[in-house]
Amino acid sequence: MIAQIPFWQRKRFHEMSPAEWESLCDGCGKCCLTKLEDEDTGEVYYTDLACEYMDGDTCQCTVYSTRQQKVPDCIVLSPVVFGPDSMQDFHWLPRTCAYRLLAEDKPLPDWHPLVSGDPDSVHEAQVSVRYRTVSNAEVDEADWEEHIIHWVL
Secondary structure (H helix, E strand, O other), X not given: OHHHOOHHHHOOHHHOOHXXXXXXXXXXXXXXXXXXXXXXXXXXXXXEEEOOOEEOOOOXXXXXXXXXXXXXXXXXXXXXXXXXXXXXXHOOOOOOOHHHHHHOOOOOOOOOHHHHOOOOHHHHOOOOOOOOOXXXXXXXXXXXXXXXXXXXX
């Protein structure tokens, strides 16, 4: 009976294998968008600016295994960082993110590749940032506020 229950419904983050953990990522690319935080309110604003290493067609990191060396600010999510009281530190994750959804005891949406069985379902549902970004390396940092978007949420 346990084998019929998907791993993400029966395991805590720290119990997942590395492959299970990685498979939670739906490939939307939202976490690779440049985010701006209001210093006064703490509110996070998404931009259409993607990390220079994100492939805008696939929404995948082109330097995934060395991303933290190439982009020191890149946050590597791991089961350890998702402790019982850690979600307040990850309010910047999109509301559709499987890591956030599961940490909030919410189900994965039907378009999530683990549910649909199709890795393109996230793009077909238009939940990803495919074809909607500009490399942050192409825009002067002083102009980043002009790239704030609302379609992510």
